[in-house]
Amino acid sequence: MPFGLSARRDTGIQSFSQAEKLNTLERIALLSIIAILVGVDIVGSFMVDGVQIGPSILSVAATAVFALYIWSPMLATGALGIVFILSFFAGTDTSVLVAVAVAAGLVLRLGRTALVLTYAAGFLIAATVVAYGDRAVPVNIGIYLVIATVAGAVGYALRFGAERGRVLEHELAESAEQERQAVLAERRWIAGELHDSIAHHLTVVALHVQMLDDPTVSAQSQEAIRVAARKAMADLRFVIELADDGPRASEVPTGDLGEAIDEARTEISAAGHEVVVEGDPLDERIPRIVDIVFARIVRESATNILKHAGAGEVAMRLQIDDEHATLSIRSPLPTTPRRDLPSSGTGLNRMAERVIGASGEFTAGPVDDAWEVSARLPMT
Numbered sequence: 001m002p003f004g005l006s007a008r009r010d011t012g013i014q015s016f017s018q019a020e021k022l023n024t025l026e027r028i029a030l031l032s033i034i035a036i037l038v039g040v041d042i043v044g045s046f047m048v049d050g051v052q053i054g055p056s057i058l059s060v061a062a063t064a065v066f067a068l069y070i071w072s073p074m075l076a077t078g079a080l081g082i083v084f085i086l087s088f089f090a091g092t093d094t095s096v097l098v099a100v101a102v103a104a105g106l107v108l109r110l111g112r113t114a115l116v117l118t119y120a121a122g123f124l125i126a127a128t129v130v131a132y133g134d135r136a137v138p139v140n141i142g143i144y145l146v147i148a149t150v151a152g153a154v155g156y157a158l159r160f161g162a163e164r165g166r167v168l169e170h171e172l173a174e175s176a177e178q179e180r181q182a183v184l185a186e187r188r189w190i191a192g193e194l195h196d197s198i199a200h201h202l203t204v205v206a207l208h209v210q211m212l213d214d215p216t217v218s219a220q221s222q223e224a225i226r227v228a229a230r231k232a233m234a235d236l237r238f239v240i241e242l243a244d245d246g247p248r249a250s251e252v253p254t255g256d257l258g259e260a261i262d263e264a265r266t267e268i269s270a271a272g273h274e275v276v277v278e279g280d281p282l283d284e285r286i287p288r289i290v291d292i293v294f295a296r297i298v299r300e301s302a303t304n305i306l307k308h309a310g311a312g313e314v315a316m317r318l319q320i321d322d323e324h325a326t327l328s329i330r331s332p333l334p335t336t337p338r339r340d341l342p343s344s345g346t347g348l349n350r351m352a353e354r355v356i357g358a359s360g361e362f363t364a365g366p367v368d369d370a371w372e373v374s375a376r377l378p379m380t
Contacts, residue, residue: 105155264302279318310334
């Protein structure tokens, strides 16, 4: 339960296991009322003949003690009880009993269960003593009971309203936080899509721009740049459409592993590498999630190979059995930095996140004289 409160949201019943505090507006209102009543008592005591100091002091004290409810409801209720006891000696017990009845509102607004029960028992005892006291004029105790009931209902309503306000505030804060997290998640998703698809195509463009000066491969490089630029524009349009709430103009690109391998083989071969592919990416046993994750790994690995691989053969091996699907991609380590191509350094992390998120195993690092990326995913 938020804020450590024990309000029951489903039934709307407010319990009293936690102490409450007056809010700023309630404090101002309470102090204003106390100041007005104390002022009236003081002025009234001087406007009558034969001022009695004791009753006047008790009357002022019975009003002023309500200020203690701002800091300690238990202390304030105890002080009010003491003032009521003293009022018997001054003969003002009936007027002080009115203050005790009004205090029911503050007790139910602020007190714990123990204070509420103690106050209720004390008030009934005080009312009984006043009702059956030795008096010449009978006292209608029902008036005091009505005052206490009305004041208690007002206090309970204020307590329930304050609790409900806190619950709503907490719910609004949770909703705002959920919206913030949703926005951050969408931004991360867009960044991931840009990295996984568009960054790959731009890497191909940057690579082949450096090869345009070579007349032997200039035509192939121009074609590779044209194809990569077209794919980058298509992927960018797709990401923008997904980020928009409007109607979709295109279907979601698939994570087709066979298409990803064919594309990577073409791009890597155009960069001067011999590419060997083993395994059947069209195997019908491959689950959809494996197909998507492996396609992403192939594209990201192709990007890294174009940026960093040395001269030599690139091998892609896909192994499928009843339990697992394993993809390994080996590329020669560079002897010297080949190309000055941009790199975000997040590719391996992205691949690992995808594989681990699909309950798989991922490794990447140098093996002998090659760099090997390996991903193993369950078939079920």
